[in-house]
Amino acid sequence: MIGWRYSEFVPGDETGSTFDKLLKIFQELLVYTSGDVSEALSWLTQLDKEYDLTNDEYGMADFIQDLIDKGYIQQKDSRDPNFVPSAKMEIALRKKALEDIFGDIKKTKRGNHNTRHGGKGDEFTSDLRPYEFGDPLDNLAISETLRNAQINHGIDNFQLSQDDLEVYETYYQSQTSTVLMIDISHSMILYGEDRITPAKKVAMALSEFITTRYPKDTLDILVFGNDAWTIDIKDLPYLQVGPYHTNTVAGLELAMDLLRRRKNPNKQIFMITDGKPTCIKKGKRYYKNSFGLDRKILNRTLALAGSCRKLQIPITTFMIARDPYLVQFVDQFTRVNNGKAFYSSLQGLGEFIFRDYKNNKKRGR
Numbered sequence: 322m323i324g325w326r327y328s329e330f331v332p333g334d335e336t337g338s339t340f341d342k343l344l345k346i347f348q349e350l351l352v353y354t355s356g357d358v359s360e361a362l363s364w365l366t367q368l369d370k371e372y373d374l375t376n377d378e379y380g381m382a383d384f385i386q387d388l389i390d391k392g393y394i395q396q397k398d399s400r401d402p403n404f405v406p407s408a409k410m411e412i413a414l415r416k417k418a419l420e421d422i423f424g425d426i427k428k429t430k431r432g433n434h435n436t437r438h439g440g441k442g443d444e445f446t447s448d449l450r451p452y453e454f455g456d457p458l459d460n461l462a463i464s465e466t467l468r469n470a471q472i473n474h475g476i477d478n479f480q481l482s483q484d485d486l487e488v489y490e491t492y493y494q495s496q497t498s499t500v501l502m503i504d505i506s507h508s509m510i511l512y513g514e515d516r517i518t519p520a521k522k523v524a525m526a527l528s529e530f531i532t533t534r535y536p537k538d539t540l541d542i543l544v545f546g547n548d549a550w551t552i553d554i555k556d557l558p559y560l561q562v563g564p565y566h567t568n569t570v571a572g573l574e575l576a577m578d579l580l581r582r583r584k585n586p587n588k589q590i591f592m593i594t595d596g597k598p599t600c601i602k603k604g605k606r607y608y609k610n611s612f613g614l615d616r617k618i619l620n621r622t623l624a625l626a627g628s629c630r631k632l633q634i635p636i637t638t639f640m641i642a643r644d645p646y647l648v649q650f651v652d653q654f655t656r657v658n659n660g661k662a663f664y665s666s667l668q669g670l671g672e673f674i675f676r677d678y679k680n681n682k683k684r685g686r
Contacts, residue, residue: 356559418525422671452486460488498583500576504594545572566600573625595642597650626658636660
């Protein structure tokens with residue numbers, strides 16, 4: 322007799338092999354260890370001992386061998402027996418970050434986005450409107466057009482006129498050049514609170530979102546401490562905090578330089594930080610002050626915010642701390658730039674960035 326066999330439902334255990342479940346944990350550990358495979362495997366082994374992640378049929382040795390066979394880890398070179406993440410793993414980390422942080426791309430509550438106006442573009446909506454001269458016929462709503470022709474002219478004398486045509490409304494999709502600034506000053510791990518790992522995950526998710534959803538856009542990523550420098554997308558999982566102060570001026574100067582090279586008129590800067598600016602460079606020497614808001618440092622930073630405003634480059638600041646000096650600085654910074662600022666918890670950071678990127682992407686026509 323053919324029938325259904327029911328079993329007890331265990332939340333979180335509905336799909337996936339042992340390898341897949343271990344892989345998800347291992348990927349999380351890789352981000353926390355900044356790509357140190359040996360340390361991540363050591364942590365995973367400890368978790369296995371405590372929570373029985375493996376069994377007699379599939380153990381840690383099997384998992385490590387599968388990581389090698391499936392191309393997720395590889396030896397650095399023939400002279401170094403240690404393993405490093407492969408390019409396949411780096412892509413997998415970005416995709417996982419996208420799913421973890423931007424998991425509401427497909428399913429979202431109403432009201433998350435501002436109302437946008439329709440126009441001639443390349444992203445369809447469910448709205449219809451009468452055909453206007455110059456509308457691409459690719460947007461033609463066939464069923465509705467034929468129905469109009471039948472109603473207006475009848476079946477016996479069927480004909481199609483311009484007045485019968487209806488097209489799908491679309492959103493104009495603009496190209497955008499984005500610079501993402503990530504603070505890697507010492508305060509990102511100060512007092513035992515890990516702020517750099519969520520920042521890395523958000524950066525990986527945002528980069529994966531832009532490169533796959535908007536391949537014609539440009540994304541530059543830079544980090545700033547005492548100085549600022551660019552990094553490749555593939556290096557995001559390996560970011561580490563250094564013994565640095567926060568030279569926001571250096572980060573903004575580099576961001577503006579990168580955007581000047583982009584011919585795209587739509588430009589924006591995202592800045593993830595947890596501290597007020599505490600450092601600037603004067604010639605070859607650094608001027609540093611970690612106490613309060615230093616007037617010299619503040620004035621230089623605000624001047625750059627004003628320059629970005631004149632160039633029509635909005636800056637969106639995502640604050641992952643509630644330090645009163647940080648709040649005071651960001652309030653002034655945002656007013657001068659006429660940009661945006663979000664006071665975010667570490668858990669809400671990804672949602673804020675996703676929503677703002679989408680709002681800046683859509684231009685009504």
